[in-house]
Amino acid sequence: MKTIHVEDAVAKIPDGASLMIGGFMGVGTPERLVDEIVCQGKRHLTIIANDTAMPGRGIGKLVSAGLVDRVVASHIGLNPETQQKMLKGEMEVELVPQGTLIERIRAGGYGLGGVLTKTGLGTVVEDSKQRIEVHGELYLVEVAIKADFALVQAFLADYLGNLSYALTARNFNPVMAMAGETVIACVDNIVPVGVIAPDNVMTPAPLVDFLVTHP
Amino acid sequence: MSAEMTPTAIIATRVARELKSGMLVNLGIGLPTQVANYLPKDIRVYFQSENGLIGTGALPAEGMDNPWLTDAGGTPVTALPGACTFDSAVSFGLIRGGHVDLTVLGALQVDHAGRLANWMIPGRMVPGMGGAMDLVCGCKRVIVAMQHTAKGKPKIVKELTLPLTSLRPVDVVVTELAVIAFPHGHATLVERAPGVSVEQIVAATGCHLWVPPDVPEMPLGA
Numbered sequence: 368m369k370t371i372h373v374e375d376a377v378a379k380i381p382d383g384a385s386l387m388i389g390g391f392m393g394v395g396t397p398e399r400l401v402d403e404i405v406c407q408g409k410r411h412l413t414i415i416a417n418d419t420a421m422p423g424r425g426i427g428k429l430v431s432a433g434l435v436d437r438v439v440a441s442h443i444g445l446n447p448e449t450q451q452k453m454l455k456g457e458m459e460v461e462l463v464p465q466g467t468l469i470e471r472i473r474a475g476g477y478g479l480g481g482v483l484t485k486t487g488l489g490t491v492v493e494d495s496k497q498r499i500e501v502h503g504e505l506y507l508v509e510v511a512i513k514a515d516f517a518l519v520q521a522f523l524a525d526y527l528g529n530l531s532y533a534l535t536a537r538n539f540n541p542v543m544a545m546a547g548e549t550v551i552a553c554v555d556n557i558v559p560v561g562v563i564a565p566d567n568v569m570t571p572a573p574l575v576d577f578l579v580t581h582p
Numbered sequence: 583m584s585a586e587m588t589p590t591a592i593i594a595t596r597v598a599r600e601l602k603s604g605m606l607v608n609l610g611i612g613l614p615t616q617v618a619n620y621l622p623k624d625i626r627v628y629f630q631s632e633n634g635l636i637g638t639g640a641l642p643a644e645g646m647d648n649p650w651l652t653d654a655g656g657t658p659v660t661a662l663p664g665a666c667t668f669d670s671a672v673s674f675g676l677i678r679g680g681h682v683d684l685t686v687l688g689a690l691q692v693d694h695a696g697r698l699a700n701w702m703i704p705g706r707m708v709p710g711m712g713g714a715m716d717l718v719c720g721c722k723r724v725i726v727a728m729q730h731t732a733k734g735k736p737k738i739v740k741e742l743t744l745p746l747t748s749l750r751p752v753d754v755v756v757t758e759l760a761v762i763a764f765p766h767g768h769a770t771l772v773e774r775a776p777g778v779s780v781e782q783i784v785a786a787t788g789c790h791l792w793v794p795p796d797v798p799e800m801p802l803g804a
Contacts, residue, residue: 392656444709466674
């Protein structure tokens with residue numbers, strides 16, 4: 368793990384990259400990384416996230432700036448811009464049930480090809496997906512997702528990169544930290560090694576490639 | 583008493599009576615969230631927020647917001663003593679694994695067999711399904727809390743015209759007029775709101791409704 372300035376962290380992201388971004392309606396989203404992506408004008412991004420927050424917050428800023436070609440998310444209801452761009456065909460949006468989305472990301476990070484689920488059977492989510500019968504019950508095959516980068520927000524980090532999250536700001540973050548080729552963590556507080564008790568570490572240090580330092 | 587009650591109050595009061603102490607309950611956003619405000623005083627349940635919390639409490643007092651503690655709509659909430667937090671994989675493991683006893687959801691339409699549409703109006707409203715498909719597929723019991731009609735048109739219909747949420751039918755629909763269940767795949771009138779006639783309910787319903795000889799009034803008292 369290396370500590371890094373936010374400008375240098377974002378400079379590692381090429382145009383056209385796929386980014387998993389933690390957060391739920393902007394809560395637990397690495398806002399400093401998002402702001403810097405807007406600042407550096409990274410383009411043609413694919414964003415994998417629970418939602419696109421709202422205009423002016425979190426992933427909403429990337430959508431407003433026109434940096435996103437494709438979104439994979441479960442909910443875009445609080446961001447009218449995402450909906451408009453989707454309906455106008457300016458941005459591709461794949462809507463995935465929230466439980467299926469987190470499981471597909473988990474599968475990506477855990478070395479699985481995908482998961483079997485009943486969620487989406489018989490609905491538009493099924494589309495042309497494969498059905499499998501297990502123990503007499505039908506399931507949909509939902510394939511794993513990985514990304515070039517996982518951008519996560521934690522409450523605490525030590526200088527090894529161990530992460531601990533706060534309350535409902537945890538959400539997608541620790542699961543995404545397993546599924547990104549390169550993991551960049553933004554944190555509210557950086558503490559000395561040993562301060563986070565082993566039982567309270569939710570993302571183990573070896574998973575984190577870069578820890579963004581405070582300004 | 584229902585003469586003084588708003589439609590929301592009737593629906594939330596009736597749904598709240600389905601909650602039993604010890605249950606793990608997930609309330610959808612909008613009208614279903616109101617159910618928590620009508621819970622009988624002696625009932626203690628666990629409320630789950632699917633963004634990663636069991637033990638969701640009331641709204642925080644002014645100035646006491648914690649930016650890292652919100653409900654699934656992003657609104658600041660409190661956590662009761664004994665609450666716990668977890669990541670989204672655990673949260674949806676609880677939902678899809680059948681560990682949530684009851685979910686209460688809103689609906690755009692429900693068909694004659696209890697199948698639900700509640701996540702999009704093609705070309706017009708595309709919010710995404712969020713956790714709705716998982717909740718309907720995975721929770722032990724599914725209650726729809728909604729107004730009986732929208733702009734005068736029935737929301738309980740013969741066939742859905744909007745995209746389906748799940749093949750699994752809901753257990754009960756509670757409206758300001760009636761409680762409707764779906765035994766053997768047939769919409770069946772179970773209760774009527776005080777002062778509401780069976781004829782009124784049938785007229786406001788867009789599919790055939792099985793009506794037993796005796797339809798009791800909803801219990802809405804304390």
